[in-house]
Amino acid sequence: MISAYISGGGFLHRLPAGAKLAGLALTSLALLPVSDWRVMGVVLVAVVALYLPLGRAVLPTFKGLRPLLVLAALLLAFHIYLGTAEAGWLAVLRLFAMVLMATLVTLTTRMQDMLDALTPALGPLKVVGLKPQRLALAVTLVIRFTPLLVGLGLVLGEAHLARTGRRGNLRLVAPIAIQALRTADRVAEAIAARGGVDGVPPEARPRGDGPLRRAGPDDEDT
Amino acid sequence: MTKDRSLVHIALYAALIAALGLMPKFDIPIAAGIPVTAQSLGIMLAGIMLGPVRGALAVLLFLFVVALGAPLLAGGRGGLGAFAGPSVGFLVGFPVAAFVCGLVMRATRALPVFPAALAAAIGGGVIVLYAFGISGLALMAGLDLDAAARAVTVFIPGDLIKAVAAAMVAQSIARGLPSALISRT
Amino acid sequence: MRLSRKNLFPIHPEAGSDRASGIVMRDVVLSRGGRRVLKHINLSLTERRIALVGANGSGKSSLVRLINGLLTPDAGSVEVCGQAVTDIGRAMPRLVGFLFQNPDHQIIFPTVAEEIGYGLRQLGVTRREAAARALAVLQENNCSDWAERPVSSLSEGQKQLVCILAVLVMAPRILVLDEHFASLDLATRTSFLARIDALDQQVILISHDLEAVAHYDRAVWLDGGRVVGDGPPAEVLPRYRALALERAGVLTPERL
Numbered sequence: 001m002i003s004a005y006i007s008g009g010g011f012l013h014r015l016p017a018g019a020k021l022a023g024l025a026l027t028s029l030a031l032l033p034v035s036d037w038r039v040m041g042v043v044l045v046a047v048v049a050l051y052l053p054l055g056r057a058v059l060p061t062f063k064g065l066r067p068l069l070v071l072a073a074l075l076l077a078f079h080i081y082l083g084t085a086e087a088g089w090l091a092v093l094r095l096f097a098m099v100l101m102a103t104l105v106t107l108t109t110r111m112q113d114m115l116d117a118l119t120p121a122l123g124p125l126k127v128v129g130l131k132p133q134r135l136a137l138a139v140t141l142v143i144r145f146t147p148l149l150v151g152l153g154l155v156l157g158e159a160h161l162a163r164t165g166r167r168g169n170l171r172l173v174a175p176i177a178i179q180a181l182r183t184a185d186r187v188a189e190a191i192a193a194r195g196g197v198d199g200v201p202p203e204a205r206p207r208g209d210g211p212l213r214r215a216g217p218d219d220e221d222t
Numbered sequence: 223m224t225k226d227r228s229l230v231h232i233a234l235y236a237a238l239i240a241a242l243g244l245m246p247k248f249d250i251p252i253a254a255g256i257p258v259t260a261q262s263l264g265i266m267l268a269g270i271m272l273g274p275v276r277g278a279l280a281v282l283l284f285l286f287v288v289a290l291g292a293p294l295l296a297g298g299r300g301g302l303g304a305f306a307g308p309s310v311g312f313l314v315g316f317p318v319a320a321f322v323c324g325l326v327m328r329a330t331r332a333l334p335v336f337p338a339a340l341a342a343a344i345g346g347g348v349i350v351l352y353a354f355g356i357s358g359l360a361l362m363a364g365l366d367l368d369a370a371a372r373a374v375t376v377f378i379p380g381d382l383i384k385a386v387a388a389a390m391v392a393q394s395i396a397r398g399l400p401s402a403l404i405s406r407t
Numbered sequence: 408m409r410l411s412r413k414n415l416f417p418i419h420p421e422a423g424s425d426r427a428s429g430i431v432m433r434d435v436v437l438s439r440g441g442r443r444v445l446k447h448i449n450l451s452l453t454e455r456r457i458a459l460v461g462a463n464g465s466g467k468s469s470l471v472r473l474i475n476g477l478l479t480p481d482a483g484s485v486e487v488c489g490q491a492v493t494d495i496g497r498a499m500p501r502l503v504g505f506l507f508q509n510p511d512h513q514i515i516f517p518t519v520a521e522e523i524g525y526g527l528r529q530l531g532v533t534r535r536e537a538a539a540r541a542l543a544v545l546q547e548n549n550c551s552d553w554a555e556r557p558v559s560s561l562s563e564g565q566k567q568l569v570c571i572l573a574v575l576v577m578a579p580r581i582l583v584l585d586e587h588f589a590s591l592d593l594a595t596r597t598s599f600l601a602r603i604d605a606l607d608q609q610v611i612l613i614s615h616d617l618e619a620v621a622h623y624d625r626a627v628w629l630d631g632g633r634v635v636g637d638g639p640p641a642e643v644l645p646r647y648r649a650l651a652l653e654r655a656g657v658l659t660p661e662r663l
Binding site for chain 1: 472475477496497498499500501503504505507509511512513514515516517525526528529530531559573574577
């Protein structure tokens, strides 16, 4: 499963994920009160400049922004039609600045690091049952299941084509879901057999017998 | 329902939402960042099948994985950039839409699956979702609400069709695997 | 101590003995989906290698799921290593490792090393230590270059090996296999069974392959939720085979 991450060694890559997220949040907030489209234009140029160290690998990302370009053009046209051209330019430039800044963070941060950075922020949710261990497992399962479901879609699509001579459509969604849900129960069992979503509680863990070293309070990332 | 099973089902629907966005056949090709694909069908389905809380959690999980950097939004988009764009209103509206779909399913227990699911899909997947989407668009694009609403009206017929499709799919699943209709157990 | 058939039902298994293994089921009754699947099961499973045979739907899968607590009996009690299953609770994976029929239902992580390390992380081991242990396990099994390989690139047999290693790394005392090798070819299956034979753990194997378990210490034959055969495989399996062949002649679609 491909993530959007582009590997590299530059300044942004080495910055910790938490710092990048904080920086993104602060910069986005700082941009909100800006009302001069020319200032926004300068900001946008600065953001694009930050992409340069990433090199050629960024090109697919920029290509992926084409729909946004189309939307921006439509938006601008709409604003001009309504007589608010300057507001239109401001909106469009701000849009691109925000999207490019946020995308930059994604491109330079591994998913695991992002998860580690976001997990403490979700700490307060522990009271309603969102333990970080469960969240990490849930994320892993989504990443694991998604290609399986797409594959299932292809397989069922093939079978459909063979039977009817036509390509599959939304009609395949139900059979995909049914097969997937049958799997879900098996997977839940397999997880339960290896300790469940919460793992094995500390009292039951081995007391240092053999190679399993129990995590102590000073250990990071248990 | 055990917590293991609950978590796996939530993750599975999140993956289904992702898969529906990635499968090319189901795309209704529209340029621009506003999501008009079978993905919103997955959102409605999550709420209809899992109920309000689990359905919303499934969608939130999906959005979280996208935020981490997985290109799971329709068309292979992903990462934080997706939340900075004009469709952020729709993205925020997704979990709420699923929640409302689930609520309507609960409220319409007396009805058979198809009409209940249809009401849920339209209530949550169209009305509530568009309320959020239009507000978000207005905010991000600097338009007033009226203008933003006019901008998206062209997509509404397509989404009504998807609501019908969602109801049909829900009915199929309920027939093929009755235990899957968790919103009603 | 090798238990003979005479003392198969000890009333007081050695309590508090840390290295005790074995499973004791007393008067177990289980229903699933409104149907009685296990009727008054009394078993003391202490032999090292035990085979569980029977027709589909005879209750084998349900029986083994009682051992690691995936299912709870409606009546009766189940004890594992001298403790009641309900008391063991979430510590179960430390005692009983379970292997399912389909590796795709068990494997969660994208790479082999992560998958093997998961069991250790569940036991509280740090990520770094788990990764090191996973690598060590792979090296012991001559597949150290598998560590970063995506699971999707593995063959069926290779995935099964990953599943086995992922469970063994948690060092359980008992290993239960629910038709784990059903989809493998003869050569691969034979190789796996030899590996399993060499393990220290007590092994409980559900299998339709009667030849594979002919050398086991004990065969338990379940039919319609009851134990209808129990003893050395040389005695039990031929009777099971004979009945199965008889039944094949009269199977209607309903009874499939």
